[in-house]
Amino acid sequence: MQFLNKLLRRSPKDPYWDRFINGKPSDPLNETSEAYRTADAGNVYPVKAEIPGPPRMAHDLAELAVFMGATALAVAPTNAAALLAFDGKSDGTGDLPFTLMIAVPAEADPEKSPGIGGQHARRVSAMVNHSVASYIRELGYQAIVCPVGVDPTAAAALARPTKSFVGDAVLTDLPVALGPQEV
């Protein structure tokens, strides 16, 4: 039976699987995506690193994101209205003109599946965003993870080829080329 399951690439009967994907945790703290998403941002490294040109830099960030578990990365201009609504500062986009949108694989849709398994894509997204933003800060540039910066049309295009999920956006002043990045 095990061999047949493997051959047909089907999952064996698992009486607990649905609960893992769809069962809402009894204690919300057992689902850690919110803690990961709202984790403190570290300081910006005081010395700016020598960086390559914007196209190469964008490609580097895409490579890092894919290594951390993403499927794709795209850069868009920061949405002024969304950022203003988020932080209440009028000059937000001038400080952080670039928005990185990162798609991660999602077997289950985190919007519909509240279980620990269902929220896995949200956690991976938070981890990738945190790593990319941290790397930018260590390069000596500003970067914040922002829940409202993602342009829905661009995110939909980014997530289309596979089952994937686009979580928060990374806003930065690191000079990067606009558009989707091939890895």
Place this chain on the structure above:
Amino acid sequence: MVLERDLETTEPLPYLGRSVRVVGDYASVDAAETPHEKNKRGELGKPLFNWYFNRTSQDPLGRTATASSAVDRRNTIEHVIAHAPRGKINPDRVEVTDPAAMTAHIKRVAKYLGASDVGIVRVHPSFLYTEGRYPEDGTGTSGPSQQPATAAQTAARYPYAIALVHAWDYDMGRAHRHRIGDAAYHFGAEKLRATYANLAAYIRELGYSVATRVATPTPTALAAGLGEMGRHGMLITERFGARVHLGDPILTDMPLVSGEPLDIGVADFCKICQKCANTCPTNSITAEGKSVVNGVEKYKINWATCYRLRPHVMQYWESCLTCVTVCPYTKPNVWWRAVAIQALKRTPKPMRGLTTRALKWTDDKFWGKLPRRRVRWMSYDSGHLTLPDGTVQPVDEKTGHYYPLKENTRRFDILKEKLKAKK
């Protein structure tokens, strides 16, 4: 089978596979006596003490990859995971009527959450640290406050251990002794940490308790059938070889089914291969036979010389990993690798020497006696190395990504000694 004197148990020590053998009295490892803990107390000297507590990486990615090299720890995943609040155990416990089904489920969940492989084993007190819990206050000491129970009591309370491995990227790992290899290694460790944390949270959500930082990873993994122990002292797994992180096993009171040690021919292969011993830059791996350490017959590693390398190279790279990279088992997880492992597994034990020699010859021929590989990733290039003064080392057989170490020149002496012994 020998019983451990201080473990307050009558259970015999479990079988750990063919790569290690319990031959005498065995005492559990004292967590406070492990290398990092000794170093935290300053017992390994000032350079290593300063390396542990006061280093920061000169590389931006290095400062992000591991909290030990960070300028601001909040820029690391390790910090995020460590500071995420822990949920409570669900009072509405899911009853396990079929432990085999739950075992299969937990393995599937662990892989879904990011583990490369999963092993489950019944806990024996010898798998646990003697002082109860691995110290986590940074002092390197353990005391009554960190000793909730004896090893036997802990084993009775948490009868099963779940050990996970995370395989780091094969291609990036080939650029070891370089920032690229460091990234593969350190970020791999962080991913495994996240997987463990989320699996523990899920077990609590099912209504069962978990304990962490109490079990020694290697014996747990060997007994659980995740792999065998190689000459280099690392776990060698069936699918990924030695390029795996082991992490800190989870103990639980959930009813599960124990796995068994596996035989992938490591015991026979390591006897002949010796590639790691001949290439280790610090000669920390023995080229001789097994010896008995703490009642266990295994290849004895000189951890002190391996450990002492670190402050000398930290300006260039952080993790050596030469032994792991040169290990013939460490190859991409593809069909021809699976064929080689199967050939070794299916060869009758007395004939394995022949198979090993053939596979070793193939490995030397196609991958090289000292495999070198130029890897480009992000803006890094393992053929070039930026020195602390900003100058860039060009691609060179003698430097390249092996800078600043000279190669292990003693390996030729080792070979000569072996030839003499044969004559």
